[in-house]
Amino acid sequence: MKTFIPPDFRVYIEHERCRRCKRCLMNCSFDAYTFQDRVTPDDSKCVGCNRCAVFCPEHAITISNTPIGYREHPLWSMKARKDIWKQSETGGVLLTGMGNDQPFRIYWDHIVIDACQVTNPSIDPLREPMELRTYLGKKPDAVSVKMDRDGKLELATELLPQIEINTPIIFAAMSYGAVSLNVQKSIAMAAKEFGTLWNTGEGGLHEDLYHYGSNTIVQVASGRFGVSSEYLKIAVASEIKIGQGAKPGIGGHLPGEKVNLDVSKTRMIPQGTDALSPAPQHDIYSIEDLRQLIYAIKEANGYKPVGVKIAAVHNVAAISSGIARAGADWIYIDGFRGGTGASPTIIRDHIGIPIELALAAVDERLRQEGIRNSVSIIAAGGIRNSGDVAKAIALGADTVAIGTAALVALGCSLCQKCYTGNCAWGITTQRPELVRRIDPEVGAERIYNLLRGWSLELKEILGALGLNSIESLRGSRERLRGIGLNEVELRILGIKHAGE
Amino acid sequence: METIALSENLKETIRIDAKNMYYRQLNDMVREAIASGAKDVIIDSVNGQRYIGAGIERKDVTIIINGTPGNDLAAFMDGPTIIVNGNAQDGAGNTMNDGKIVIHGDAGDVLGYGMRGGKLFVKGNVGYRVGIHMKGYKNQIPVIIAGGTAGDFLGEYMAGGILILLGLNNNTHSIVGDYLGTGMHGGVMYIRDEVNPYRCGVEVGIAELDDGDKNTLERYLKEFCDDFSLDFNEIIKERFVKLYPKSSRPYGRLYAY
Structure with missing residues (x-):
């Protein structure tokens, strides 16, 4: 034709x-x-x-x-x-890669950050210690301390498992199959080097990456690809994937052509077969079912943290409340700008809501219900720079996750052809001659550098705010102002307009 | 915890009374018993405790459950044998990798979800959504056999493995529910009844058993009959039909590239 x-x-x-x-x-x-x-x-x-x-x-x-x-x-x-x-x-069905590219409002660009002038002096991060360390996990309702015989104070409250990361930035889930193994190696290496976390996505964990276990979140999704008892135990935490910002409410089809020998081994499915991820997980039809799976995983992984990832959709606040009550250690909220290796264009461009609004709504709801401490919040889906990171944290996130930004560091130019499997930059492909284009050592260095640059900038932002710890910025919406936003938007974001 | 010393140093059988015990404590005790070298763990008075056997990676262990275990029995299990003297609830064999579960009673919904290997034998009826997204890999072939009837969505999204449904002691209605094998793209089902095509997903083909099928069926059925002391010859006499995926790529031509 x-x-x-x-x-x-x-x-x-x-x-x-x-x-x-x-x-x-x-x-x-x-x-x-x-x-x-x-x-x-x-x-x-x-x-x-x-x-x-x-x-x-x-x-x-x-x-x-x-x-x-x-x-x-x-x-x-x-x-x-x-x-x-x-x-x-x-x-x-029209396919595409990457996140929503439609000209919806980018709220990050309508939010500005405060700074100290005269009355509350700013801090110079080059001369004074500045804390970016972040702990993911459930925090107790209150802490009590006790004094031992020598007069030393110690914590009396038993803490639930916490994952310590050196910067409030982790990597978003990108599965082996969607991206090449060299991409995963680059990200895993950078995560280990910097002291943060990477996420396997739902394609299993390749054995070459087992030794990154203490920096690895393993994902459990509807297809249960590569999910075994060993997989759950190796990682520092698990994540139940309910939804993804780029394609809320739909499943995934990794075409048989991409299921080569190595992908097949990692996903634990026969070579050349389609890897179909059903839209829902058929053992989760309710919050009670979700709780059941969270604790099934905890029984298998020795009570390490189990998070839940959802796409940002209309009732995200109520859903998140349910997830917190189901016992999740974190809620990962993926906004509609979140990337993908393949999604129907019509889904990517028309379903879901922006992360900025979703994050603000969830944080507010959990605070109102008095359960904000019981769960960490990870915000993702369109974080482009350290300014976005700082704004997300001030809106209530414990940490952000970056996917697209990490791939851009590796050369991704956002051509959106991930679904073809022909990525010329060697990122979203399994063709050996293309996969070789990324040297994991070099890739890790690029991504590490990105984390370093953003983290230094975060310290600068904190200094300007007169803060010496990222902890002090968390949920501190008073330090944000909106520009060009209407009253409804300001109310949802929980911020004042600039000039107020 | 009562222990029976079978050899001088090794307590090979450990008995646990689960009465009024919270699941977490019970499962800790089971794991402890296995770590200490027990080969047989007998749990009495089980009444709804969840996750028994979850994530255990040992082949040479048998867990005997007297009573009714709770949901997600043997989730992510990799090797042990579990014998349930009673009924089981939902989610038994969830994402199981290897091992065997033998249930001397009925079992609930969502059995063997995403199961990659091992066997799940249920003497009686099973509920809805059984064997969804079972998948085989290399020499691992997950097998679910139910002696009674099954609810809707049996073998939905099936990608591998074997599902056998016998419908014993059922003369009143179809032994399968609706949406049978919807989205099936691998594996095989053997049903000891006529299957009306309207009950099946569009991806499912219905055929007579060939010799290869008969061998497979007989092999697993004999094991099933041994486990439950059933008369193999009596059961195999009836006609079985085979359900198979018409395509291994049901969604291959869906997209515009």
Whole structure:
């Protein structure tokens, strides 16, 4: 069938600069280049990932959006037209990768942070100790201390297990299968080096990563891929995945093509079979069932923490209250900007709510009910920089999780073609020649550097706020102000408008 | 805790009275007993305690439960044998990797969810959502056999393994419920009854048993009959039908790439 879809991108080669080294041919995993005397691009195959442009030694490649000569229409955007053409040519469900890319309001960009001037002096983090250490887990309702014979005070309250992390940033769940093993290795190494946590996602734990156990959260999702007693015991904690911001309420299909020998071993399913994750977990139809699974895992993992991950949806506050009461050690809330390796576009773009509103609503509800201490909150789904981290913590998060940001550190250019399995940057692929493009040592260094940079910035922000501990910022909404937000938005966020 | 010394140094059988005991304490005692070298753990007066045998990774251990164990019996279990002299509740064999559960009674809903290996034998009836997303891997073949009837959603999302339903002592209605094998993309079911196609998911095919099927069925059925002292010849006389997935990729052509 003749396609009506115009190419998304135009590939321009400056032939005077080009030395015919063919690196672009080697780097393009979407076969957008051929070589006949000179490099010839096929615009229709270009996904705009810019791998070729970055690796062109002569900087002879420019990728631009195709100048579109179609008549403009505010309702019938080019995206709307292209989607219809694609579906009329395939009859299928449109797929995409990454998080929601629609122009919904980004609340982070309408929130600003306070600073000290004159009356309450700011602190210089370069000269004074600044505490980012964070503990994930249930906190007691109250603590009591006792004095021993020598007059030394010690804690009398028995604490439930806490996971200590050196910065309030952990890594979001990205499964082996969705991303390559080298991506997981990079992230796991960086997590261990920095003293934070990474998350297996629902694809099992590859045996090469077993020794990162004390920095690993293992996920238990509806397909139960790779979930065994050993898996639960190796990790420092487990997480029950109910939902994901990019695709709330739906399951996942890892196509058989991506289930190679190694993925098959890690997921514990036969090679080449589709890995179907049902939409719900069929042993969880209620809060009581959720509690049952939380404690089943605790019985198996020796009472280590068990968290629950949900997508941010309309009734997220009430749902979170149920999860806290079900005994979860943390609630991981994934906003609708949260990424994915594959999701139906219609789900990604139209379901779920922003993390900023969800987080504020959950924190407020748990405080009102007097159970905020019984559970940690992890906020995720669109954290782009340390400013977002600080704002999330002031809105009530114990820590944030980053997925897309970590992948961008590895080279991801947000082309959204993860679902094809052809990622030219070697991230969302299982093709061996592409997987090799990420050297885990180098990848770990890039991600470590990102964590270091953000953590230093967080200390600067705390210093400006006159605080010396991230703990003091947690839930401190008085230190935030809104700009250009209406009264409902300000009420939900629990912040005043700038100038108030 | 009463212990019976079978050899001089080793207490091979340990007996626990679970009366009025909270599950956490009971399961700690079971794990302790196994860690101390017990091969047989007998638990009396069990009355709804959850998670018995959960996460235990030992092949050479038998846990005998007298009474009714609670939900998620043997969840994530990897090796032991559990014998229940009584009924079992929901979630037995949840995400089990290896081992065997023999239930001398009826069992509840959601049995063997995501089960990857081992055997779950129930003498009587089973509830709804049994064997959802069972999956085989390498030489691990999870097997669920129920002597009685099953509720709706039997073998939903089935990806591997074997489900056998016998419908013994049932002459009044269909031994299977509705939505049988919905989303099935692997494994096989043998049902000792006629199966009306309207009860099945669209992904399910119905066929006669071939010789390979008959061998498989006989092998597991003999073991089942031995465990419950049932007459194998009497049971195998009746006609079985085989349910299989029409495609291993039921959702392969769903997407626009």
